[in-house]
Amino acid sequence: MIAVENQAPVPENAIPKDASDGFVVPESNAFGQSFRDYDATVRLSIVENTYRLNHINQTYDFVKRTREEYAKLNKAEMSMWEAIELLDSFVDESDPDLEEPQIQHLLQSAEAIRKDYPNEDWLHLTALIHDVGKVLYHSKFGSLPQWAVVGDTHPVGCAFDESIVYHKYFKENPDYNNPAYNTKLGVYSEGCGLGNVLMSWGHDDYMYMVAKANGTNLPSAALFTIRYHSFYPMHTEGAYQYLMNEEDRENLKWLQAFSKYDLYSKSSVHIDVEKVKPYYESLIKKYLPEKLRW
Numbered sequence: 001m002i003a004v005e006n007q008a009p010v011p012e013n014a015i016p017k018d019a020s021d022g023f024v025v026p027e028s029n030a031f032g033q034s035f036r037d038y039d040a041t042v043r044l045s046i047v048e049n050t051y052r053l054n055h056i057n058q059t060y061d062f063v064k065r066t067r068e069e070y071a072k073l074n075k076a077e078m079s080m081w082e083a084i085e086l087l088d089s090f091v092d093e094s095d096p097d098l099e100e101p102q103i104q105h106l107l108q109s110a111e112a113i114r115k116d117y118p119n120e121d122w123l124h125l126t127a128l129i130h131d132v133g134k135v136l137y138h139s140k141f142g143s144l145p146q147w148a149v150v151g152d153t154h155p156v157g158c159a160f161d162e163s164i165v166y167h168k169y170f171k172e173n174p175d176y177n178n179p180a181y182n183t184k185l186g187v188y189s190e191g192c193g194l195g196n197v198l199m200s201w202g203h204d205d206y207m208y209m210v211a212k213a214n215g216t217n218l219p220s221a222a223l224f225t226i227r228y229h230s231f232y233p234m235h236t237e238g239a240y241q242y243l244m245n246e247e248d249r250e251n252l253k254w255l256q257a258f259s260k261y262d263l264y265s266k267s268s269v270h271i272d273v274e275k276v277k278p279y280y281e282s283l284i285k286k287y288l289p290e291k292l293r294w
């Protein structure tokens with residue numbers, strides 16, 4: 001294992017298998033269906049339409065321009081908890097497994113990971129904030145359409161891997177036929193590292209950017225997890241290995257551990273926000289400045 005600065009080591013057997021108070025992976029989602037079933041979800045038409053627009057419109061140029069715009073961090077100044085509260089009525093239209101407001105998803109995933117990793121408070125905070133970038137949809141943050149905020153992510157500037165959900169819609173993306181962008185490596189070089197790859201624009205990269213630029217002291221595995229948690233083609237399907245470097249592979253272990261709680265904690269049972277707020281406020285205080293530039 002390589003030593004990465006500010007990086008917690010991956011504990012062996014970190015996930016207790018039969019711990020009675022541990023997180024139990026449910027057999028089906030809140031709709032009684034299997035998780036991430038994009039062909040059968042009851043939300044199929046809304047989910048498919050979001051991905052259709054995402055795949056058609058997320059060109060290399062769009063991502064570059066939008067990322068540069070948001071890197072200015074001149075949209076808002078507010079605390080993490082204020083941003084979290086903006087998600088109290090936001091429902092993600094790309095999600096086949098959940099129809100609850102996103103504030104619930106944040107708390108559900110944080111409470112789930114907390115059960116299995118009680119002492120890794122940075123993981124609790126990572127889960128709490130991993131989807132806060134969805135504020136991009138809010139009028140204070142430029143009211144981006146859902147296709148530029150939510151959904152799985154993928155690299156732009158190189159060929160779209162077959163494992164990406166609803167891959168067929170890329171045929172209508174101008175980059176699909178552009179020889180500069182449609183080869184295996186495209187504008188990248190083998191092993192260049194994910195940090196040098198432009199990802200389709202959305203809540204992951206934005207939250208990463210905000211946390212980093214505001215000087216968080218979360219470990220690098222937390223920042224990596226926030227930045228790539230929607231990159232299912234990579235962390236779950238094993239695609240795009242050739243763009244990764246050693247540090248990415250090291251951080252991936254934590255991302256994969258996290259992913260279980262992000263996905264399988266989705267439920268229609270609500271968490272009492274006021275009850276858990278003091279604990280999460282204490283973590284925010286420990287790892288983030290009071291006001292952040294967004």
Ligand SMILES: O[C@H]1[C@H](O)[C@@H](O)[C@H](O)[C@@H](O)[C@H]1O
Nearest residue numbers: 092094095150151152229230
């Ligand atoms: O629909 C979901 C949702 O938008 C999540 O926030 C994202 O992380 C997932 O990758 C995606 O499948």
Ligand SMILES: [Fe+2]
Nearest residue numbers: 130131229230
């Ligand atoms: Fe997400």
Ligand SMILES: [Fe+2]
Nearest residue numbers: 105130131262
């Ligand atoms: Fe999530």
